[in-house]
Amino acid sequence: MQKTILDRVERVADDVVSLTLQGDEGPLAPWEPGAHVDLALPNWLTRQYSLCGDPGDPTSYRIAVRHDPLSRGGSEYVHLYLRPGRTLEVSLPRNHFPLEPAPEYLFLAGGIGITPIVPMLRAAVAAGARATLVYAGRSLASMPFAAELLAEYGERVRLFPTAERGRPDFAALSPRAEVYCCGPASMLAAAEAVFPRVHAERFQPTRRVFGPDTAFEVVCARSGQTIQVPPDESLLDALTHAGRPVSSGCREGVCGSCELAVVDGEPDHRDDIGAPPGRIYACVSRSLSPRLVLDV
Template identity: 45%
Template structure:
């Protein structure tokens, strides 16, 4: 049984609530699939959904709510997107992407470059946000955070569980899949936009719908998740499981130097920043995806120096000479990378 904890930060920053228990490690899946964009449709302002199918009509690998795909774009960028369709549909996958103009370029490429008929490669599905069996649930989604939550709500309803859904966002125009949510039992749904209320919801307000001993699943922006996490102990809910779409804050970090051997550069990494964020300023095309230490995209060979590993992907053997630069740090003052 999962207990309340600071999940992502606990794994990567090595701290957690004193009563927390860690969730099981992500099971790595190395499965490349060449798929076709069968349909691309708008779902809200700056949000499109993609229906991906096998070009030959073959069945796709199964998945469970909470799973995601690594999507390799034509540019070579790799980004992760939650599966938000029907797990029972083995002929197609559905993902949704919000355009972020000042992001890393992946979402802009999806919106501007992909069209129906485009071929893409995906890896997965794999699950870093597993859905557990419970009698009562409270689902909290912020904006595009509704994507992993949708299949969870459907499965909870199919199982006959007691569930509630709170969906929040800047405005209804920016909140995807409202049409589908309108088909849910509306006695169990609260759609709350900041525009209508004049202010973002607090964690306590979002948790008002939690029943006694409910398991809370939360996905969305970091401020929303932080509010829910801080206010959870005062609520009747039992435990919290969350997934964020931005990197966790660096906690307990120390400054260090990172050397990029191929470029002859030595960079200073401050205590409150990741090696990846500093390296990207000088090497914009360095591969990355989840920025949370579980996908493996930013794995780099270590030439010298010891590493404080904060990832959830590398084996102990791999940790001898590998580093996930999105979360891990130098254990000493300097680490030299094969970059």
Template identity: 50%
Template structure:
């Protein structure tokens, strides 16, 4: 009998109560309980899993207000060359449909600060929306630079300008070119935190220009994984599962998650590429070869947690809280 060591997490059957075209290729869904009871609390930067089919689970950022306890809103960009999740949402989910939802979980939390610079590219605006609301509530100064291919492709742009005015800069690429990151980030701003979400080229350019900013100033969220580097260790390593008393050997061609599952231990997982955080596991002993796209450098250096779908051991033996 498999051992289930997954921590409890909300699993809800929610109803699509509103479906709206927000921009070219972008649709938003409002999700509620059938009885309209309150949903679990969440904080800006959180995402949920939509279980679209038994083998089709995708993560989407919550972009509604955390103050509204009865609605979770997500916005989904149609990706013709994607892995099928966005096409399912666009083509098969309608108002009145029920969908299984897991979460929420947050690996992109908004830290307290007096000043913020938010940078969004395309559908990367979604986790930023509730952050702006929180920054307003706490009285922080902020500005948003929002880039997209065209005006018509930029979801929520009109509502943003109507609500926040000149603090929002809309930057369509076909009219102005790429976001002027040198003007935004060329001079470090003490006391300012930078939050960025969008396509990989934007994140890489922002990371490059923030190299001289104070440590911890930049926070990013990735929708796609980083390009993996070669593992620190080439051979097999052992993983002891402290809760179950099992020790497994992880060969070079398998992940820790795969080895654990083959030993009969069930661990909640989703993306299996180090971007969603579902399989995050506490490390009790050992050092980790972190290969995820979620943890900050400081979090990685602590070696007290890991995404077992992609990260490996940097030592002969790890002990995990499983």
């Protein structure tokens, strides 16, 4: 974890605040567009937020947080209690949504899904690529960074306050561009129905059906401890209850904070990230083999 000082809290849209975090012990870890960090809140909750500042600035991170009326305590705490000067810990950046080199990009953002797209658009333009942003939200007042994006990038940016203009027609957009999309499930589904390939980051996991949960055992390679994982318990919880706690955030397989290395066995991947070879996300994934050896 990295220690930071909350430098600024700015309202950037209805129910959205931007937090600027300054490194408290020197430069912060580098990051690339699409990355996110875990923010450890003083109320003992950890939440994941996309970095939306400047990757070229090693002195600070910027995130944006929408106040969710159904908050489980994360966004509510940020909006009601966080003030400049507070010391906060953030993780090293992780990136499951990297920007790949391309001559042309189409960025699709819905609401708070604009946050990972902001540095992507900046990087694409700086690289000399053709880039278009289609940004939808309920109203202009509810769309963070809309005014500054329009002022900076002009005709590259197309704003769709849906209460006035309706939803954008993706079928009328360029099929040749690399498509990057972050937003609600309905936007991702609409994009995937039109474009042959979509780089997507999801707010919530895709609804999928898996086989019945079965028991398996986990061997902790570092200590040799064997832990039984029953059908009605997650791998993450079994490790925690056995005294081998793993850092976690979303507990839904979309953030990647509970990633573990697999030494032996066949994981049953149930995440929405796409676990790389030799990795497993303990919050949702299980095992296809009776025994799983983890680097724990």
